[in-house]
Amino acid sequence: MKVGIYARVSTEAQEARGTIGSQLEALRARVVAEGDELVAEFVDDGCSGSRLDRPGLDALRDAAEAGSVEAVWCLSPDRLARAYAYQVLILDELARHQVPVRFTDAPPLDDPQARLLVQVQGVIAEYEKAKFAERERRGKLFRARAGEVLSRKVPYGYRRVPRSADGPAHVIVHEPEAVVVRRIFAEFTGGTSVRRIALRLAEDGTASPEGKAIWPLATLFRLLRNEAYVGRLYWNRTSNDRDPSTGRVRQSRRDRSEWVEIPIPAIVAEDTFDAVQHAASDNAAFSPRRTEPDTFLLRRLVRCGRCGVKLASHRAHRERGTARYYLCPHHDPVRAGGPDRRCTERRIRADELDAFVFDEVRRLLVRPDLLAAVEAAVTAQGPAPDAELVNRPAGSARAPAGGR
Numbered sequence: 001m002k003v004g005i006y007a008r009v010s011t012e013a014q015e016a017r018g019t020i021g022s023q024l025e026a027l028r029a030r031v032v033a034e035g036d037e038l039v040a041e042f043v044d045d046g047c048s049g050s051r052l053d054r055p056g057l058d059a060l061r062d063a064a065e066a067g068s069v070e071a072v073w074c075l076s077p078d079r080l081a082r083a084y085a086y087q088v089l090i091l092d093e094l095a096r097h098q099v100p101v102r103f104t105d106a107p108p109l110d111d112p113q114a115r116l117l118v119q120v121q122g123v124i125a126e127y128e129k130a131k132f133a134e135r136e137r138r139g140k141l142f143r144a145r146a147g148e149v150l151s152r153k154v155p156y157g158y159r160r161v162p163r164s165a166d167g168p169a170h171v172i173v174h175e176p177e178a179v180v181v182r183r184i185f186a187e188f189t190g191g192t193s194v195r196r197i198a199l200r201l202a203e204d205g206t207a208s209p210e211g212k213a214i215w216p217l218a219t220l221f222r223l224l225r226n227e228a229y230v231g232r233l234y235w236n237r238t239s240n241d242r243d244p245s246t247g248r249v250r251q252s253r254r255d256r257s258e259w260v261e262i263p264i265p266a267i268v269a270e271d272t273f274d275a276v277q278h279a280a281s282d283n284a285a286f287s288p289r290r291t292e293p294d295t296f297l298l299r300r301l302v303r304c305g306r307c308g309v310k311l312a313s314h315r316a317h318r319e320r321g322t323a324r325y326y327l328c329p330h331h332d333p334v335r336a337g338g339p340d341r342r343c344t345e346r347r348i349r350a351d352e353l354d355a356f357v358f359d360e361v362r363r364l365l366v367r368p369d370l371l372a373a374v375e376a377a378v379t380a381q382g383p384a385p386d387a388e389l390v391n392r393p394a395g396s397a398r399a400p401a402g403g404r
Helices: 012-016 019-034 055-066 084-096 112-145 175-189 194-203 217-225 270-285 350-365 368-380
Strands: 002-008 037-044 071-074 101-103 158-161 170-173 232-235 238-242 249-253 260-263 312-318 321-327
Touching: 002 019, 002 055, 019 037, 019 071, 037 055, 055 084, 084 101, 084 112, 112 232, 112 260, 175 194, 175 217, 175 270, 194 217, 217 270, 321 350, 350 368
Parallel strands: 002 037, 002 071, 071 101
Antiparallel strands: 158 170, 232 260, 238 249, 312 321
């Protein structure tokens, strides 16, 4: 009989200890003892048994569907999946393809007692998984409260020193990057805009934390708001919650009272950090878009016809006054990610587009019959019966030049 074998380990530590190798050796020996022909080996190194999207398992299911294997050997049911429901799903699927699954550490599933044993093992496996997860969470929480830096990814300007016999894991200041951090804070408090800072860093050849030639503006904003640079690194800020209706895991932010503060070396002074936060708050509160009423009526509503992104509100100072425009954010090479990705779409006068759209809306509002036709068309998910919605009669208002 042509058979395949399946082996899985769930953590990198198990993978390093060679657990996957011992599983394969035991399964190969069992295939030889049964006198079968081993035609395929399916392996998942470091894959959790609580998931079904595993490369090795997917390959096994494909091989069973294609008829490449006639049977499968596995160490135990929990190697197929931790959750009993997933075990049943996989076993039923393989049974439909007439590919029996045999376990070296469990009896054949030919009698009710064997099936009961598999069910009990599945329940125990789920219990052990929940127990290990809770034990790991409590252990990490204890270590974080003791001041250990658990996350392997640390903010720009720091380097993580792993736990050793000399002490717990901690971070140290990486001075070449710390100089850049201090420069960014100093320039921002000096009145330099974030965009100008990004341009200056690019001109000096300073790569971003992601290794990009041009610093993304979002990266600079996050850096300026990160409390780690004044010596406060946090753990337990988020929680993963599973939606029972969809089964998906979503991340949500915990209340700040639940955060665990881990002291680390500071790169900037506390008063400098506070000055940056006040400046950023003032920039948002006193932005011209917020202080001037009845302007940019279509803000966050108009999209670029070339890029598909929402247009930004832009002011240009002229000798005769200030002109307002809607402009694609990718017109700026910094926001676009480089000069070669810059959008060439023209900007459009905001006052003209606002007036045009408002006139069109007002024209529709005085036509109850037309609104009823639109509502009926939307409800029926079909095209609007009135051609006036897409083809304006002669003499109606025209769109401003250059608009999209």
